Amino acid sequence: MDDRDLQIRNHVYRRFVELGRAPTFAELKDELGDEAKPALGRLHNAHALVLEPDRTEIRMANPFSAVPTPYRVEAGGRSWYGNCAWDAFGIPAALHVDGHVSSACPDCGEPIEIDIRDERPLPGEHVFHVAVPAAHWWDDIVFT
Amino acid sequence: MNLFRSEEHVGRWLDENGYEAGETISAGKLSELAHAWWSDRLAPGWRPHTRDQNQAILDRLGLTGSFWQLP
Numbered sequence: 698m699d700d701r702d703l704q705i706r707n708h709v710y711r712r713f714v715e716l717g718r719a720p721t722f723a724e725l726k727d728e729l730g731d732e733a734k735p736a737l738g739r740l741h742n743a744h745a746l747v748l749e750p751d752r753t754e755i756r757m758a759n760p761f762s763a764v765p766t767p768y769r770v771e772a773g774g775r776s777w778y779g780n781c782a783w784d785a786f787g788i789p790a791a792l793h794v795d796g797h798v799s800s801a802c803p804d805c806g807e808p809i810e811i812d813i814r815d816e817r818p819l820p821g822e823h824v825f826h827v828a829v830p831a832a833h834w835w836d837d838i839v840f841t
Numbered sequence: 842m843n844l845f846r847s848e849e850h851v852g853r854w855l856d857e858n859g860y861e862a863g864e865t866i867s868a869g870k871l872s873e874l875a876h877a878w879w880s881d882r883l884a885p886g887w888r889p890h891t892r893d894q895n896q897a898i899l900d901r902l903g904l905t906g907s908f909w910q911l912p
Contacts, residue, residue, distance in 0.1 A: 698889060710883055745889060760879050768844075781842035786872050787879030803843050804850035804857075811844075811868065816876050818868040823844050825871040826851045828863040831899070832912045 698743045705729060705736040706745050710758055714792070717775045719755040719763035744835060760787030772796030782825050789813045844868070864908050873902055 698706070708729065712720040725733040737755070741748045747757035755763050762768075762778040768785035770777045773792045779785030782800070789796030798811045798818075812819045829836070845851045848865055855862050866874075877898045881887055890898075892911050899909045 703888070707885065707887065710887075714883060743889070760875075760882065782844040783842050783871060783875055783878070785844075786875035787882070790876040790879040791882040793880065798844075800844050802846045802850050804845060804854035807846060809844050809846065813872060816872055818872050821867065821869050823846060823868040824848055824851060824865050825842065825844055825868060826863055826865045827842050827908075828860065830863070830908045831910055835912075 698740070698745060701732075702736050702739055702743075702745075705733065706740050709737075709740075709746060709755065713758050713761055714773075717777070719758065719761070722754055760784035760791055767800050769799045770796055771799075786813065786818070790816070864904075866904070870902060870904075874898070874904070877902065 709720060709725065712724070712728070720728075722734065722737070725737070729736075737746070737748060738752060740746050741752070746755060747759070748754065749756045757763065757780050760779055760783070762780045762784070764778065766778045766780060768779040768782055770779055770785050770788045772789045773794045773796075777788050779788055779798070782798075785798045785800070795815070796813045798809075798813065800809045801807065802809055809823060811823060845854065845865075851862075851865050854860070878890075878895070896911050899905070899911070
């Protein structure tokens with residue numbers, strides 16, 4: 698990843714936060730020109746962001762998800778989706794604000810509502826399960 | 842990577858779906874991990890974490906053993 702790709706990556710993240718959603722390829726082409734598309738491909742290959750399988754739009758700018766997920770987050774006066782529970786907790790961390798994570802227990806379906814204040818979850822009795830060993834997280838980043 | 846109400850709920854979900862168990866940590870540990878992993882993500886001078894930097898985060902939080910070894 699060279700310095701220009703890093704600048705484009707930072708532009709994508711800045712626009713994601715400004716817009717409260719992923720910038721579209723069309724918007725990025727308007728803002729960055731023809732270099733946007735090949736740069737996004739390189740950033741995807743470097744795991745700096747994740748494109749949709751057909752590479753037409755952004756799927757993840759971790760911890761942010763461009764599509765709705767079971768992990769909704771309120772933080773910084775906006776609603777977001779995390780790609781998973783780890784990312785959901787990561788959104789207030791990335792924004793450096795308190796937040797609130799809403800989800801449901803995959804076992805029983807009961808709502809899970811967690812405030813994150815001063816980097817701590819309230820209440821704290823919930824648990825986080827990782828299904829896939831770290832060595833294989835990027836084999837299929839959508840299922841971990 | 843899912844949140845559950847308790848370890849009991851994790852166990853039942855694994856059994857009912859025929860999934861192999863992974864690793865389970867507390868929400869408090871997850872919050873520590875998330876802050877260590879993501880807090881620099883929007884910094885103007887962000888650089889990609891190296892594999893060793895990420896492994897050091899896991900190690901520092903006590904997430905050790907083969908399950909938590911990055912490739």
